[in-house]
Amino acid sequence: MKIRVLTALVALAIAIPLVYFGGIYLTIIMAILSIIAMAEIYMMKKRVLVSVDFILAALSAVSLTVFDQNLPMDRYRVFLLLMVLLLGLTIVDSNRFNFEDVGVIAITSLYVGQGFHYFLQARASEKGLALVGLLLVIIWITDSGAYLVGRTIGKHPLYKPISPNKTIEGSVGGVVVAILAALLYTSLVPLNMSWIQIVIMSGLLSIVGQIGDLVESAYKRFYRVKDSGTILPGHGGILDRFDSLLFVLPIAYLIGLF
Template identity: 50%
Template structure:
C-alpha cells in the first residue's frame, strides 16, 4: 500500500502540471504513454520489442496519437487518422510476406487492433485537453472524463466490498460484482453531473446525465477488456513501470475507451 501511495503521488505531481499546461506538453505525454502502452502489448505477447514489426507498430501508434496538424506541410492536407491506420495496416500485412510468415496474419491483426485502440485513446487524451474554447474548456472537459472513470472505479470497489454478492464476469474478473458496478455508476453520475453544472454549464443537463451513464459503463467495460487480454496472456499486470500499480495500460484501460466517446458525443 505504501508503494502504491508513493507512486500515485509522484505520478500526479508529474501528470497534473502537464494537464494544466496542455499544448505541446500533453501531446508529448500522450505519445510517450502510447509508446509504453504498445510496448506492454508486445511484452505480454512475449514478442521482441526491437523487431521490424514492433518498429512499424510503434510508428503507427505514435502517428495515430499525435495531432493531425503534425503532418501539415509534408503530407496531403486531406489525410485523416483513418488513412494513417490503413497505411500502417498494409505495411504490417506486407511484412507477413517479407518475413516469410515469421510475423503472420494473426500477429498483424493484434498489432493493428492495438494501434487503433491505444493510439486513438491517447490521441483524445491530448485532443480533449487542447480543444479550442474559452475559460479552460478542454481542461474542464478532460477532468469531467477522469472524474467519471476514477469515481466509478472507487465507487464500484467500496460498494462491491460492502454489499456485492452477484459476480459480474467471474471468469474475466472474479472480484467485480453487479452491485459494485451499478453503485459505482450511480455515484459517478451524481458527482460528474454536479461537477458539470458548475464547470460545464453550456452542456445540456440531460445530455450530461446520459453521457455520464454511458461513459461510466464504457469505462468498466474498458477495464474488463484489459482483464480479458491479461488473462489470455496469463499476466497479472500489463507492465511494471508504475510500482504497485502495474503498467500504463493498467492505469489507462478505462480512459482508452471513455475519452474517444466524448468525441463521438460531439463534445470535442
C-alpha cells in the same frame, strides 16, 4: 499500499501540470504512453521489442495518437502505409511474423492511438480543461465507487469468467457515484449542459469505462498475465491505468462532447 500511494502522488504531480498547460508537451507524453502501451502488448505476447515489426507497430500507434493534432499529417494515411509495410514483413520474415501478428498490431494501434488522440482533442477543444476534468472525474470515481460499494455490499459476480472480483452491486454503485460526482463537478465548473444531459452522459461513460476495464481483464486473462506491465509500481502498466480512458474518450467524441 505505500508504494501504490507514492506512485499515484508522483504520477499526479507530473500529470496535473501537463494536462493544465496542454500543448506540445502533453502531445509528446501521449506519444510516449502509446509506445509503452504497444510495448506492453508485445511483452504479453512474448515478442521481441528490438525488431523491425515493433518499430512499425510503435509508429502506427504514435501516428494515430499525434497526427492531425500538432502535426499536419493525415493519421489514417500514415497508419494504412504502416499496415502495408507490416503485411509486407509477413513475406520477408514469415517464420517469425505472420498475418495474426499484424492483426494484433492493427487493433492495438487503434485501441491505444484513438484513446490517447481523443484525450488530446478534448484538451484542445473549446471546453478544454473543464471537459477533461469532468471525464477524468467520471473515470476515477466510477473505479473508486465500484470498488468501495462492491467490497461493502457486493454479492453477485458481474462477469465471473473474466473478472471474478467485480460485482453487479459494485458496478451499479460506480455508475450512481459517478453521476453524483459529475453533477457536483458541473455545479462548480459550468459546462453549459442541463442536469439531464449530465446524468445521461455520465451514466453512459461510467458504463463504457467499466467495459474498458473488463476488456483489459479479458486480454490479460487470454495472455495469462496479472498486469499489463510493471512501469508503475503498485499499479501495473500503462494499459492497467488507462484501460477505462482508452474506451471513454472515443465514445465521448462520438456522442459530441467535443
